[in-house]
Amino acid sequence: MQTSIIIIIIGLFIFWGHYLNGIFERRSIPDVLGLMLIGMLLGPIFHLVDPTSFGQFGPLFSNLVLIFILFESGTDLRISEVKASFKESAGITTLGFFVTWVIVAVMCYLILHLPILTCLFIGSTLGGTSSAVVVGLVKKVDVRPKTATTLIMESAETDVFTLAIPLSILGLMMSGEIQAGTVLSQFIASLVIALLMGIGGAFLWSFILNKIPNLKSTKFSTPAFLFILYGVTEYLNFSGPITALSFGIAIGNLQYFEPKLLERIIPNQSIVLSQIEKDFFSELVFLLRTFFFVFIGISIQINRLDWLMWGAIITLVLYASRIIIVRLIVTKNTPLLDKSIMSIMIPKGLGAAVIATLPLQRGHVDGVIIQSICFAIILFSTLYCVALFFLVKIGLSVPFYRLFFGKDQVVVQEIEGEGTNEIA
Incomplete structure (x- = not known):
């Protein structure tokens, strides 16, 4: 394909991404679906683009996306906010991640007969939720602020699990060693040093x-x-992604981390990213994710319909298990609408x-x-989320969720006294 045509296509993709983002704002249809659809049309459906044609650019592009989303996820994670909403979000975050991990791993082992480490990697990779989709949809439904905060914090907190754990498992997969003592010591050493390099790098950058x-x-x-910090960490055979994540968290929370003893060394106390820088990072991540989701669509294996089918079935099981998790964790006096929304907010995303x-x-x-399995589950989890969100919003699925959560109890506080009404 001619260079001029490629440049035109890149420009069109950027406009398409902004257009889909506008549709997401108006219609509650995540832009992820439109981007993956375009990729599927270009790749597995009409065979206009082959993923292997990207050559070395594909891995480089994926690493760039990884670095930036890790950094942005870290800077967006506020320790003070995590502490404030910890009681509400910790239960559903932790239980949701580990239940998803176990379900996906067991189903991949029993159905696809994959090695245990491979199954554990897939399960841990898909244990979180997509911040972009969750935040966008929660804003469009009338749930309590506490519920919205819990879902948003869940999507942020699970990033730590879904990035650190699969990256650690990947190291074991590539080494081929499963000797408990050696592997555990190497894992701890790699994780600790990567964390220290990220946090230490934040202090060093603040000083510079x-x-x-x-x-x-x-x-x-x-x-x-x-980039330098990530590259040095990878060159030393430690975890560059963990370093990028911890660097972002430290940058965003340096005032929280920073002891008083360092005030003389770093007189201004912290890096505070300006609004211009934040807007720049947001636009950069937007461009990278636009092309990456197109790349996902191109890479989906439509010729393996069995993989797509199992991805759809595994996703259905995850949505069923989510209802049980919400029933166990969420208090009984939570409105039925809130419980219903919490039951469907498990779309998988860019991370x-x-x-x-x-x-x-x-x-x-x-x-x-x-x-292929991960891409299929990402695709179907987003599709199911959009469809179920629409059904909940118009009230069509309320009787279904009432079967699991019971009657909706709303506490009405009046000016003089309190009363309790039950809504069937």
């Missing part, structure tokens, strides 16, 4: 910025330093998609099936 104030006026100095590409990039024997 305070010594060279001109750097603060630039837009790409922080990601440039992040899972990027992690799913890593085994294939690193030449693992199960790389193709890992990527």
